[in-house]
Amino acid sequence: MEHALISPAAYAIFGIPAVIFSIIIPIAAAALFAYIIAKRLAPLVMARPDYRFDRPGRRVFNVIKFWLGQWKHPRYMVAGVIHIVIFFGFIILSIRSAEMVIKGISEGFVFPGLNTWAGDIYYALKDYAATAVFIAVVAAFVRRVFFKPERYTYPESYPRNHTWEALLVLGFIAILMVAESLYEGAAVAAQVQAGLESDFLAPATLAWFFKVLMLDSANSTLQGAHIISYFVHDIVFFTFLCFLPLGKHFHVLTSIFNVYFMRLDKGNIRPVRYGVGDEALDTLETFGVKTYQDFTWKDILDFYTCADCGRCSDNCPANAVGRPLSPRFISLKGRDYTFDHFPVFGDFLKTDENIAGTVYSEDEIWSCTTCGACERECPIGNEYINKIVDMRRAMVEDGNVPQSLQKPLQCLEKRGNPYGKMEKKRADWTRELAEEFEVKVLEKKGGSADTLYFVDSVSAYDERMQSVARATARILNFAGIDFGVLGKNEKDSGNEVRRFGEEMLYQELKDQNIEAILNSGAAGIVTADPHAYNVIKNDYNSGDLPPIEHISQFLCRNIKNGKIRLGGPGEEAGQKVYTYHDPCYLGRHNDIYDQPRDVIDAITGVNRVEMARSRDRSFCCGGGGLMLFYEAREDERMGVRRVKMAREAGANVIVTACPFCLANIEDAIKVAGLEGEMEAIDLCELVVQHIGS
Amino acid sequence: MEILVCAKRVPDTAENEIEINSAGNDIKRDDLVYSVNEWDNYAVEEAIQIVEKHGGSVTVVTVGDDESEEILRREMAMGAENGILLTDEAFEGSDGKGIAALLKAAVEKGNYDLIMTGAQADEGYAQVGGMLAAMLDYPYASLVNKIEVGDGKLTVGREIEGGNIEINEIELPCVLSIQTGINEPRYVGIRGIRKVASVNIPAMGASDLGIDPASVGADAAGVKRIDYFVPEMGEGAQMLEGSDDEILEKLIELLKSKGGIK
Numbered sequence: 001m002e003h004a005l006i007s008p009a010a011y012a013i014f015g016i017p018a019v020i021f022s023i024i025i026p027i028a029a030a031a032l033f034a035y036i037i038a039k040r041l042a043p044l045v046m047a048r049p050d051y052r053f054d055r056p057g058r059r060v061f062n063v064i065k066f067w068l069g070q071w072k073h074p075r076y077m078v079a080g081v082i083h084i085v086i087f088f089g090f091i092i093l094s095i096r097s098a099e100m101v102i103k104g105i106s107e108g109f110v111f112p113g114l115n116t117w118a119g120d121i122y123y124a125l126k127d128y129a130a131t132a133v134f135i136a137v138v139a140a141f142v143r144r145v146f147f148k149p150e151r152y153t154y155p156e157s158y159p160r161n162h163t164w165e166a167l168l169v170l171g172f173i174a175i176l177m178v179a180e181s182l183y184e185g186a187a188v189a190a191q192v193q194a195g196l197e198s199d200f201l202a203p204a205t206l207a208w209f210f211k212v213l214m215l216d217s218a219n220s221t222l223q224g225a226h227i228i229s230y231f232v233h234d235i236v237f238f239t240f241l242c243f244l245p246l247g248k249h250f251h252v253l254t255s256i257f258n259v260y261f262m263r264l265d266k267g268n269i270r271p272v273r274y275g276v277g278d279e280a281l282d283t284l285e286t287f288g289v290k291t292y293q294d295f296t297w298k299d300i301l302d303f304y305t306c307a308d309c310g311r312c313s314d315n316c317p318a319n320a321v322g323r324p325l326s327p328r329f330i331s332l333k334g335r336d337y338t339f340d341h342f343p344v345f346g347d348f349l350k351t352d353e354n355i356a357g358t359v360y361s362e363d364e365i366w367s368c369t370t371c372g373a374c375e376r377e378c379p380i381g382n383e384y385i386n387k388i389v390d391m392r393r394a395m396v397e398d399g400n401v402p403q404s405l406q407k408p409l410q411c412l413e414k415r416g417n418p419y420g421k422m423e424k425k426r427a428d429w430t431r432e433l434a435e436e437f438e439v440k441v442l443e444k445k446g447g448s449a450d451t452l453y454f455v456d457s458v459s460a461y462d463e464r465m466q467s468v469a470r471a472t473a474r475i476l477n478f479a480g481i482d483f484g485v486l487g488k489n490e491k492d493s494g495n496e497v498r499r500f501g502e503e504m505l506y507q508e509l510k511d512q513n514i515e516a517i518l519n520s521g522a523a524g525i526v527t528a529d530p531h532a533y534n535v536i537k538n539d540y541n542s543g544d545l546p547p548i549e550h551i552s553q554f555l556c557r558n559i560k561n562g563k564i565r566l567g568g569p570g571e572e573a574g575q576k577v578y579t580y581h582d583p584c585y586l587g588r589h590n591d592i593y594d595q596p597r598d599v600i601d602a603i604t605g606v607n608r609v610e611m612a613r614s615r616d617r618s619f620c621c622g623g624g625g626l627m628l629f630y631e632a633r634e635d636e637r638m639g640v641r642r643v644k645m646a647r648e649a650g651a652n653v654i655v656t657a658c659p660f661c662l663a664n665i666e667d668a669i670k671v672a673g674l675e676g677e678m679e680a681i682d683l684c685e686l687v688v689q690h691i692g693s
Numbered sequence: 694m695e696i697l698v699c700a701k702r703v704p705d706t707a708e709n710e711i712e713i714n715s716a717g718n719d720i721k722r723d724d725l726v727y728s729v730n731e732w733d734n735y736a737v738e739e740a741i742q743i744v745e746k747h748g749g750s751v752t753v754v755t756v757g758d759d760e761s762e763e764i765l766r767r768e769m770a771m772g773a774e775n776g777i778l779l780t781d782e783a784f785e786g787s788d789g790k791g792i793a794a795l796l797k798a799a800v801e802k803g804n805y806d807l808i809m810t811g812a813q814a815d816e817g818y819a820q821v822g823g824m825l826a827a828m829l830d831y832p833y834a835s836l837v838n839k840i841e842v843g844d845g846k847l848t849v850g851r852e853i854e855g856g857n858i859e860i861n862e863i864e865l866p867c868v869l870s871i872q873t874g875i876n877e878p879r880y881v882g883i884r885g886i887r888k889v890a891s892v893n894i895p896a897m898g899a900s901d902l903g904i905d906p907a908s909v910g911a912d913a914a915g916v917k918r919i920d921y922f923v924p925e926m927g928e929g930a931q932m933l934e935g936s937d938d939e940i941l942e943k944l945i946e947l948l949k950s951k952g953g954i955k
Contacts, residue, residue, distance in 0.1 A: 282887060399771065399879025406880050413883065414705070414726040422710060422724055463936050504883035 002197070004190035005223050007107035008230040021231065022104025029238030036245045036344050043300050043342045049274045050296035052261040059260045062381070067259040072379040076311060078143070082136045083379075086173070089133030090252070093180070096126045097237055100180065104234060120200070127181075127205035134177040134206055141170050151310030158329055160336060162308055165247045172240045177206060179233035185210025186225040189217065246344070248308040248335075255380040258305040261298055262381030267538035267589035269498055270296075270386045272393065278507055287503060288393025291352050292337060292359075295387070302382045303338055306331035312374035312384065317620040318367045322635035325367035327374040327384045333359050334387075356395050365391045366402055367632055369623030370499045371584040376616050385499075392501025405500065408629045413505055416491035416512070417457035418626060427487040429459070429466035430473065437477045440484030442520045449484030451476065452522035454513075454548070456532040457492045458624075458659045464666070465659040471684035472528040472551055478691055479558050483526070489516035495535035495585070496625025510535075514542050522546055526554050528684055530585035530658045531624050537590070550586060551684055552657050556595035559602045566603045566690040578608045579651035581642065581665065582618035583658035596657045596683055603690050611649040619645060621668070624660030639668025643678055657683040694749035694842065694865075696740040697805040699796050699825070700733035700768060702761045703815035718921050729764040732811025736871035738878040739840060740809055741772040747842050749806075750774040754799050756784055756792050765894055770885035771878070781898035786911025793824035794909055798902035800829060807847070808868045812836050822870035832867045838875045 011018040065071045070087055073080035095111060102109045114122055143149065144166060154161045184199075184207045191198035192215060201208040214222060244252050251258075271278075272287055274296070289295055312327040313319045319326045337359050341349045356362055368388045375383055395401065401409065408418035415423055430439040440449050453476060459469040476483045494509035513536075517525065525548040527533050533550045558564040580600060586592045593615045600608055613619045622638040623630075643665060646654045654665050665680040672678075704711070704720070705728040714721045729737075740751040752775040753768040755761045765776030779795050787795065800808060808826075812835065813819035819835075826833030838858070839850030851859045852872050863869075899906045907913060926932065931947075933940045948954045 282884075287884065396880060396882050397884065399881060399885070401880035403877050406878075409880065409882075410705075410728065414728070420705070420709070420726070424724065463938075502882055504887070508883060 002191070003187065004194040004196055004219075005187050005226045008104045008227055009107035011227050013227075018227065018231075019105055022101075022234065025234050025238055026101055029242060033238075033242050033245075036242060039342065039344050040245050040250075040304065042348065043338055044297040046293070047295055047297040047300050048293075050261075050270075050298040051274045052298055055264055058264055059262075062262055062264075063256060063260050066262070066379065066381060067256050070379070072377070075377065075379075079140075079149075079309070082140050082143075085132050085136040086140075089129040089136070092122075092126050092129040093133070093176075095122070096130075096180065097176075097233075100183070100230070100233060101237070104230065124200065124202040127184075127202040127207050130177045130181055130207070131205040134174060134181075137170050137174045137177070141167065141174075144170075149310075151314040152308075155326070157324075158332065160332075162248055162332075165249070166308075169240070169243070169249050172236055172243070175236050176233060176240070179229040179236065181206035182210050182225055182229040183233060186214060186222045186229065189214040190219060190222045190226075193219065193222075245304075246339075248306065251305045251307040251380060254301060254305045255307075258301050259381045261301065263375075263383055263386075265538065266591065267534045267585070268541075269389050269539060272503055281504065281507065286394070287397045288395070288501060289387065289390040290354055290356070290394035290397070292341065292355060293350070293352075294390070294394065295334075298383070299334070299387055300338060302387075303331055303334035305380050306335060306382055307380065308332060309379070311377045311379065312382070315373040315377045315617065317371060317373065317622075317638045317641070318369065318632075318634075320619070321638050321641060323367040323632050324361055324363045325365075330360065330364075330384055330387060331382055354394075354398075356391055356400065360391065362395070362400065363633055365395065366405075366630060369584070369620050369627050369638075371620035371623070372588040373584075373617070373620065376588050389499055389501055392499075393503055394501075396501040396503075402630060404629050404631045405626055408626055409497070409500075409502055409505065412492055412497060412502075412509070416509065417461055418492065418629065419457065419461050421461045423488040426455075426460045426490060427485055429455075429461075429469045430485070433470055433473060436474070439473050441487040442484040443487040443489055445519070447484065448521040449482050450523055451481050451483040452517060452520050452525045452546075453483050453485050454493070454517075454525050454527040454529070454532050454536065455485055455490060456527065456529040456659075458663070459529055460490070462659070462663070465663065468528055468659050468662065468682045468684055471682065471688040472526075474688050475551065475555065475564070475684055475691065476526065479554075479563050481526075484520065484522070486513075486516050486520060489519070491516075492625075493529070493532035493535045495531035495539070496623075496627060498535065498539060500626050506539075510540055514540060514545060517545060524549065526551055528657070528659070528682070530583045530590070531660065534585040534589050550590075550592060550595075550657070552586070552592060552596040552599055555599045555683070555687060559599060564687075564691060566599075566687065567692070576607065576653045577651045578606060578653045578655050579611050579646050579649050580608065580614070581611070581621065581646070581654050581656040581661055582615055583656060583661045584618065584620050585624070586657055587618050588616050596655075599683060599687060600655055603686075609649050609651050611645050611651070613645060621656075621661045621664035623664075624658065628660065628663065637664075637668055637671060639664040640672045643668045643672050643674060647674070647678060652678055654678065654680045655683055655686055656680065694743060694747055694806045695804055696743065696749060696751050696807045696809065697800060697803060698733065698736045698740050698751060698753050698768070698773070699808070699810045699821065700737065700753050700755050700764055701730045701811070701814045702727050702755065702757055702764045703730045706815075713921060713923060718918065720921075727760070727763075729767055730811050730814040732813060732871060732873055734768070734811075734878050735873050735875050736809040736811050736869075737768045737771055737773055738876045739871060740807075741879075742876060743807075743840065743842060745772075752777060752803065752805070754779060754796065756780070756787070756795050762894055766886055766889050766892075767881050769889045769892060769894075770881045776892075776894040778894055778896045779898075779902065780896050781906070783899050783906035783910045786914060787909045788914035788916040789818050789820040790824055790915060791909040791913055793821050793828055795902065795904065796821065796825050797828040798904050799897065800825070802897075802902065806865050808866070810868070810870045812870045812872050819870070822868055826868035829866075829868065832863050833869070834861055834863050834867070835870045836872045837869045838872045840869070840875070 009019050070084045073083050188198050188201055188211045201211055244250055272281055310328050316327050370385050411420035412418050427441045433439055455469050459465045491509045491512045494506040498506035524546050528551040536548050580597055619642050620638055621642050656662055662680055662682050669678045704725040709725050712721045744751050751773040753765055753773045754777040756779045762778055769776050810822035823833055834849050836852045837849045838852045841848040846862055846864050849861050849863055853859050933943045
């Protein structure tokens with residue numbers, strides 16, 4: 001097709017051929033970009049190892065789902081849609097942008113294939129893409145400047161405000177879209193004016209609008225617009241590219257890698273050091289993340305990739321109740337530290353500074369309940385729990401443990417439970433059942449049962465939670481299962497011991513439990529404690545252990561096969577409106593959402609409602625295990641928040657499937673002054689009320 | 694500064710259910726879990742913090758049997774450099790004065806600027822620190838909850854009944870008995886204990902200390918326990934029974950009915 005304007009490749013500015021700029025700009029920018037990226041890669045290369053090169057199939061699947069498919073974005077509908085438009089716009093326009101750059105050198109350049117029918121489709125598509133991106137950018141700008149969503153705000157405790165970065169980048173993108181469209185619009189307007197056959201412009205696109213607007217403009221105006229918009233595009237394009245690695249928009253480049261390397265296994269905690277087995281832990285000089293140098297390369301990639309969208313913190317229960325923790329700033333402060341110590345220009349500053357108490361406050365590190373809401377929400381696979389646990393490991397190593405946690409830890413070491421209760425009383429909760437049936441206590445050699453009921457400390461010793469243990473035993477007995485408990489041979493499962501950074505104590509508890517479980521000869525394990533379920537399933541990592549089931553899975557299975565039948569709610573219970581609270585270690589960490597609900601729904605005529613925050617957006621009740629002993633700085637208890645949520649949903653009974661949730665929620669009902677109005681019950685207790693009736 | 698901290702292995706009240714034995718002269722000790730006396734732990738932490746700031750080393754000493762070594766290792770895992778175990782059959786059954794005499798001998802074997810003890814231990818006598826100071830003819834401050842190191846002397850804060858604090862200057866060398874709350878003792882993990890598991894801890898008997906075995910131990914004790922019991926319920930006392938919740942409910946009811954709370 002004939003052109004009516006001089007192309008940038010053929011144009012001369014004050015006698016200087018413009019093609020010189022078209023060559024110099026990309027070369028200079030590419031060199032600068034390569035230099036910046038090399039500097040940014042340096043800390044990753046120097047970082048500790050992280051094994052993330054396995055299972056490429058699943059990793060590619062994740063890239064397709066989370067990166068290309070933008071899977072998590074619609075969880076925030078408005079921002080998500082805006083992002084999806086910009087994301088796909090970028091992908092579509094990347095070909096066009098590359099073509100533009102080359103066109104400045106060789107005016108007739110077209111990528112192979114685009115001079116066919118495919119090109120007709122592509123060029124129309126990219127016109128719409130540019131227009132859609134422009135509209136999305138304006139919408140994003142309006143949101144940021146006028147609506148100011150809460151999750152984008154910066155607290156006083158974080159002195160750097162990155163809002164300008166966001167606005168600058170929105171500006172860059174808007175300019176790119178306008179420049180590309182103007183470049184083309186001017187060319188087509190000139191073709192029309194010259195009576196030539198004109199290039200097709202998709203109607204109602206930016207380029208089309210520019211063409212219509214400029215149909216009556218002087219040829220010199222069109223020529224000027226064509227050339228200026230070309231070089232504006234060229235310069236902004238490369239400025240944008242080199243700006244990306246300097247701030248939160250690095251995610252444009254890194255997110256595909258971050259998603260590829262994201263965690264594949266749920267519920268587990270990473271080893272103290274990749275490549276060092278549990279039995280060799282004693283050989284390590286140091287534990288955990290004490291200085292920046294102790295982070296793994298994936299930790300640093302997380303820092304780089306954080307887009308500062310605030311979704312993690314928006315879902316963080318600790319942040320919600322005013323604890324000094326906001327996962328977003330775990331990433332941002334990590335990135336700030338990286339950029340400050342590994343600057344693009346100047347020498348790297350390596351320090352042995354302890355990051356606990358400097359970069360991150362100690363309270364910040366202990367405030368996390370490891371509920372996993374942040375990781376579940378992050379659209380690009382950033383992780384927090386492993387970093388928190390690793391920083392705790394280093395603090396434990398230094399003896400820097402809150403006083404309130406020291407006693408329970410010492411009790412765990414000496415007695416195998418955080419309460420300091422006698423080992424021989426671990427099965428005392430069964431005494432009340434003696435008249436109904438016998439619970440086998442597999443303490444002596446030779447004792448065996450088909451199924452092992454792993455009780456764990458809280459249900460074994462806490463007076464209130466013993467009722468959960470008894471309900472569990474009644475269910476197993478009713479279903480005709482030959483089961484037993486380990487009694488004094490059972491130790492705390494260690495889920496929180498590990499998550500609070502006391503790795504060696506966890507290792508001891510784990511070893512003792514594995515040995516005891518194997519000695520019991522059981523072919524399967526059942527537990528009613530999601531924390532025990534999680535750690536045995538995901539952390540013990542012992543191929544010898546029999547499979548473990550949470551009681552809700554057991555119940556669901558046995559209700560479906562007819563072994564357990566549940567009766568109606570009865571007269572009094574008929575007035576009740578139930579809601580199910582997802583325990584973090586059952587739901588988010590193990591994806592068990594439906595079975596407990598199915599069990600509740602199996603009660604004839606039961607009235608169950610859902611809370612606004614449910615399933616993988618469940619709101620942590622306050623944490624289990626050692627978290628019960630931690631005295632957090634907070635404005636309100638998480639449990640109180642949760643009880644209010646249940647009330648808003650119209651429920652008066654909160655059913656949960658975790659003894660810690662039950663403890664926190666029952667306490668919260670009292671603290672909130674809702675006794676008599678609201679109640680909490682464990683799934684097992686609820687089932688026992690209706691079993692066989 | 695060279696600091697010696699005297700520590701004792703005691704049944705941990707947080708981890709045990711204490712019951713009187715059938716003979717009625719002691720508590721049942723079969724299933725007990727032991728740990729370092731809490732006050733002594735604070736003393737060791739304070740000593741470590743002084744050494745971290747001002748240099749020197751911390752030595753922890755205890756009188757006991759082989760099992761007492763575990764508390765020395767725990768305190769060494771915290772940061773004490775040396776441990777000394779004073780053990781001899783002749784030491785068994787010593788009263789407070791006997792223990793103080795043994796510790797005095799240990800002090801004289803070394804070259805310490807500062808001796809610390811916990812304010813008291815499981816039996817609540819709170820006597821060894823004072824006796825040790827007297828035997829050494831050192832100045833003594835009890836219930837210390839603050840220490841500042843000066844030149845050849847210390848400035849120490851002492852807790853007075855009613856929450857008041859008194860500040861004293863005390864000449865070195867001296868003996869201090871340490872009150873809980875003076876600091877926040879660091880946590881000792883299993884890894885820390887393993888690191889010092891193979892460190893040699895010297896054991897010293899009567900002859901090593903140059904002590905006449907007859908001057909210590911049960912026979913030499915001037916104080917002898919002759920009975921041990923839970924006091925009879927007196928007039929007006931009432932034992933609340935039931936589950937925790939029931940006990941609480943009854944207590945609240947009682948307090949309300951007697952005008953304690955409204």
